[in-house]
């Protein structure tokens with residue numbers, strides 16, 4: 001089937017099944033364009049619980065589809081490609097958290113939302129790149145173990161120096177590999193541009209950036225800024241979205257082809273197969289949902305306090 005036919009079939013199946021397609025900002029443009037909702041992982045998990053659809057096709061990596069299931073257990077959540085996983089989320093697991101608990105028995109364990117459900121079941125509070133600093137500041141404990149991203153953890157540690165924040169050695173290869181020399185060259189060429197980088201970036205690139213923001217923060221910043229040029233240090237799908245939604249502004253990636261290979265495993269063809277054959281449904285037991293829900297609820301509690 002060609003792409004046009006595939007899109008038509010997807011739209012038809014969506015209607016028949018009362019389904020909605022949710023796509024992360026790092027999805028390829030062909031997926032972004034058929035999505036009913038685009039966003040970061042938390043935004044999408046929240047949207048999925050507000051929707052009245054019976055079926056959600058979640059185009060992102062597996063922990064995101066799991067979070068959607070935890071927040072809306074009554075819905076059928078489909079993840080088109082099982083193998084689309086986040087390598088950073090896979091750097092930590094329940095066993096490793098339990099070992100760390102023995103080492104730091106009095107610490108509060110905070111984990112980035114980019115963790116698998118089995119890890120979430122073992123930790124105290126979830127955070128996102130947007131609320132990590134705020135949450136760590138509000139937790140009534142001076143000792144925090146921050147998992148799994150060392151770069152976001154370092155950013156939090158710098159912003160909350162009054163607390164003892166223990167870091168883990170996890171990282172996102174996409175942002176950790178950003179190259180400072182290429183960024184320096186771009187900054188020299190476009191000296192009027194504002195550099196926005198994801199806090200998962202390595203220390204050198206972070207230090208050269210004007211602002212460290214998650215994808216939602218970047219969208220807001222660009223929309224409200226009078227500046228016309230931006231250098232962006234994050235995945236290519238997000239840069240495509242920024243360019244599409246801000247046609248009067250210019251965007252330059254800190255380097256060519258910043259790509260998360262797992263995000264790109266989802267294609268029109270497998271979204272079609274997912275809808276047609278109910279593939280692959282996320283199934284979590286009641287016990288798992290209950291345990292994984294707790295740290296997510298704690299995040300919401302601290303976000304509202």
Ligand code: SF4
Nearest residue numbers: 061086087172174260
């Ligand atoms: S961009 Fe990084 S953190 Fe996000 S899914 Fe890919 S590897 Fe994981």
